[in-house]
Amino acid sequence: MAPVDPHSYTDGAHPVVSHAALSFYLDFSASIIHGSALLTLSAPHSGDLLLDTRALAVHSASTVADPPEPIPFSLAATPDPVLGTALTLALPRDTTSFRLTFSTSPDASALQWLAPPQTASAQPFVYSQCHPIHARSIFPCHDTPAARITFSLLLNVPAKLSAVAAARHVARRDPLLSDHCGACDDDLWCAPGRIVEEFQMEQSVPPYLFAFAAGGIGFRDLGARTRVYAEGGDKMLDEAAREFAGVEEMVRVGEGLFGPYEWERFDLLVLPPSFPYAGMENPRMVFLTPTVIKGDGTGARVVAHELAHSWTGNLITNKTNEHFWLNEGFTKYADRRIVEAVQGEAQVTLSIVLGWRRLNRTMERFKDNMEFTKLKPKMAGIDPDDVYSEVPYEKGFQFLWRIERQIGRPAFEEFLKKYIATFKFQSIDTETFLEFLKTNVPGIENQIDLHLWVEGTGIPPDAMEPDSAIYKKICYLAVEFKSGKLPSEDEVADWSGQEWVLYLENLPTDVESSLVTALDEQYKLSESRDCDVKVAFLQLAILTGCKCYFNEIEKCLKQVGRMRHLRLLYSSLAKDSRKEKMLAQRIFSEAQEFYHPIVRSVVETILSKHN
Numbered sequence: 125m126a127p128v129d130p131h132s133y134t135d136g137a138h139p140v141v142s143h144a145a146l147s148f149y150l151d152f153s154a155s156i157i158h159g160s161a162l163l164t165l166s167a168p169h170s171g172d173l174l175l176d177t178r179a180l181a182v183h184s185a186s187t188v189a190d191p192p193e194p195i196p197f198s199l200a201a202t203p204d205p206v207l208g209t210a211l212t213l214a215l216p217r218d219t220t221s222f223r224l225t226f227s228t229s230p231d232a233s234a235l236q237w238l239a240p241p242q243t244a245s246a247q248p249f250v251y252s253q254c255h256p257i258h259a260r261s262i263f264p265c266h267d268t269p270a271a272r273i274t275f276s277l278l279l280n281v282p283a284k285l286s287a288v289a290a291a292r293h294v295a296r297r298d299p300l301l302s303d304h305c306g307a308c309d310d311d312l313w314c315a316p317g318r319i320v321e322e323f324q325m326e327q328s329v330p331p332y333l334f335a336f337a338a339g340g341i342g343f344r345d346l347g348a349r350t351r352v353y354a355e356g357g358d359k360m361l362d363e364a365a366r367e368f369a370g371v372e373e374m375v376r377v378g379e380g381l382f383g384p385y386e387w388e389r390f391d392l393l394v395l396p397p398s399f400p401y402a403g404m405e406n407p408r409m410v411f412l413t414p415t416v417i418k419g420d421g422t423g424a425r426v427v428a429h430e431l432a433h434s435w436t437g438n439l440i441t442n443k444t445n446e447h448f449w450l451n452e453g454f455t456k457y458a459d460r461r462i463v464e465a466v467q468g469e470a471q472v473t474l475s476i477v478l479g480w481r482r483l484n485r486t487m488e489r490f491k492d493n494m495e496f497t498k499l500k501p502k503m504a505g506i507d508p509d510d511v512y513s514e515v516p517y518e519k520g521f522q523f524l525w526r527i528e529r530q531i532g533r534p535a536f537e538e539f540l541k542k543y544i545a546t547f548k549f550q551s552i553d554t555e556t557f558l559e560f561l562k563t564n565v566p567g568i569e570n571q572i573d574l575h576l577w578v579e580g581t582g583i584p585p586d587a588m589e590p591d592s593a594i595y596k597k598i599c600y601l602a603v604e605f606k607s608g609k610l611p612s613e614d615e616v617a618d619w620s621g622q623e624w625v626l627y628l629e630n631l632p633t634d635v636e637s638s639l640v641t642a643l644d645e646q647y648k649l650s651e652s653r654d655c656d657v658k659v660a661f662l663q664l665a666i667l668t669g670c671k672c673y674f675n676e677i678e679k680c681l682k683q684v685g686r687m688r689h690l691r692l693l694y695s696s697l698a699k700d701s702r703k704e705k706m707l708a709q710r711i712f713s714e715a716q717e718f719y720h721p722i723v724r725s726v727v728e729t730i731l732s733k734h735n
Contacts (some may be wrong), residue, residue: 129444130504131257132268133174133210138503139167140271142328143176146263147307150338152248155230155237160223160307162188168218176260178208179229182229182707184306185213188221193539196224202215205258225306226263233721236398238339242718243396246339247285250333250409251395253720255404255639256445256508259331269330269441269551276324278302282340283319284484288353288393289336290406291325294444298670327386327407328549329439334596337393347372350604353409354394360414361545364394367423367565368735370466375430377465382435382458382543386548390431393619398685400720402426405433405455413686415655422620422654425463441551449499450557453520456541460521463707466508473592474622476521480589481629490515494581497592499523512687521585521613522724527561529588530571539564544602554578591594598623602630610643621654633667640668649689659689666696673709682715687723692726698734705734 128136145162157396165173182199185607186192187495196214203209215222228235238249252262260267280299302320304313323336343353344365350372354360371390379385387407394412403426404411410430416423436454456479465471491494496511499519501513529534543560562569576584601611611627621626628649644650650673662680665673681693697708709731714723 129258129268130271131207131508132266132270133176133206133207133269136164139165139169140266141273142166142271144263144265144273144275145303145305146275147280148336149280149304149313150250150309152250152282155235155250156229157235157475158225158308158312159233159264159379160225160305161265162223163264164221164303165219166477168220169215170217171215173213173215174262175211175213176208176257177211177226177264178203178213178233178258178261179231180264181227181229182264183225183227184223185278186215186223187219188223192223193373194642198303201590206654208260213353215481223305226264227261232258232261233719233722233725236720237669238396238398239264242398243339244360247340248282249337249339249355249357249396251339251410253400253434253722256448257332258722259334262334264546265331267331268444269332269414270443272328272441272549272551273334274325274328275334277336278304278307279321279323279336279338280304280307280313280318283322284316284340285309285319285338287318287321287336288341288391288409289321289323289337290329290333291323292411294322294406295325313462318422325407329438330551333406333438335404335409335411337395337411341393345443347375349389350375350391351389352394353394355396360394363417363419364392367391367421368427369433370424370728374428374466377433377462378458381461381465381537382432383544386439386625387516390434392427396685397683398718398720398723400685400687400723402686403430405430405437407434407438415686415689416623418654420654422492422622424466424621424703424731425459427665428462428466429455429459432462432709439544439548439700442449443551443553444503446503447553448508449516449520449523450552450554452516453499453524456517456521456526457524466476470592470594471592471622474594474626475523476590477592477595479514479518479521479620480627482514483522483583483628483686486514486518489513496579497579497583508698508714509726517700519583519587522583523590526572526577526584527565527568530568530589533564535565536720538616541599557566562633594623594627598627599630602627602632604644604712605639606632606635608639610646616647621652624649624652624654624657625660628657631664633664635668637665637670637672640665640670649735655684655686655715659684659692663692663696666693666700678707682718684685685719685723685725690719690727694730698731704730 125138128134141163143164147160149158169586171543179274185197198212204641207328234252234254240246243249343351344361345351352364387480389408392410395616399413416426433456436458437451442448442450460472495501662677697704
């Protein structure tokens, strides 16, 4: 066996699945998908073929002949804790396509099922989150970004619900008019009160970008090729439409910087609060947490990042998770260029400062395992979710920014456009990028230590913290806080959430708790609609021993499912006294059903580490 990816059973000597025709019956009462997949290989194959699965029940495998012939298959007896379970098929001679039927587990790591009381629409809801290696818990596949696929998708859902997917919507039709390829028996598929939503994705994507959602979903148009979807009725849709009103302009800015937008539409779906990330860059249908709706339009910065992925990540993809910086470092650079064009240089400089601080904190987090401070770490046997960090984002950004400073922005812009045009719709590794860089920027390896940046641990000495007048003012005000002086209304009049977060993160923690409560009384930070600000303040409250905020901390942990916020609050509680640790354990025991499975696992790791 020649594995192509340390996080997949995919054999590099065999062809991979290039197209998947998927039919899913969504059983909300059991939190299960009954599915079928007609899989087409990139080349004919005979003999054993391995696919990735996780907690899937595989019912049958057959040829596409008429009549179909069964294909022998087996699932490994013991699942690997990271990879899941290998599905081995014994394919007949020169097989190009075959069909599988299967069912997901109620605990599928890529899916979150929400009951009506957990949603704003009072309707059941389900959504997928396949990054980084969770598509295998929805359908058998070569779950590696090295194996890009096109797909079609039929979603059979209750007729009162709507469905969306990261694909082109084809039709909403009666189940009787849709061939479900054996996903379940005819009586179930065609039962009264059901509807089928059909989607097509003609452009190849890595499996982690397979995405769909179903529930009480409505929408508002933002522009000719942009729309926002959300559950929760007119109020949520109106707020989202106001927050993201400038998205169409950002798409145009992105095209000017990076070349044509290749995905036809750029739509947004605001998910329920349990969604674990700020955003997920699924092509054609970006998924967002409702915490990015801040009421002042600054949530568009998150959208800028997901939009930038349309070029760096979705068009050009890291071949494996060991090269994840190729997605996120490039995208962090690209999103800051978009924000600079739309909101100005000062805001971008402040964003880089914030990223610099987070990168330094990440170095502290990994001080006992510096392997994960490399841009290209060795990750065999490591769950990517366990070491998810700012390194690929901010160290990757710093690497590209270093190249830009060396050759100048105009030259780097031309290089970036050529890079995107050359490798679009491909999955590449770091070595491919470096060879392309050295070919197109002759002598760069003599000007920048490329090996140190990619293979070295820590932050290279030629990385740079930007000079920001706003940040210097924030640091000055933070120093004054220790002497008991709060910032004046005039000093913070033009602050957005980004400035407040930097201020709160710079505040000393060896101060009287009364000073922290006085700050909150003046500026109502514990009640901020900007969740980044609220969490930064609540973390300060924990670190300074302000126990009067424990009720607000508990409320926040039970209402917000975004992983970064939960990691900060649970880590702060778990590091503190026995009482705070017990509080963290109790809150998690009561809130865990609200969390996405990925987040649940991360919090369990945090609590066990500090137990």
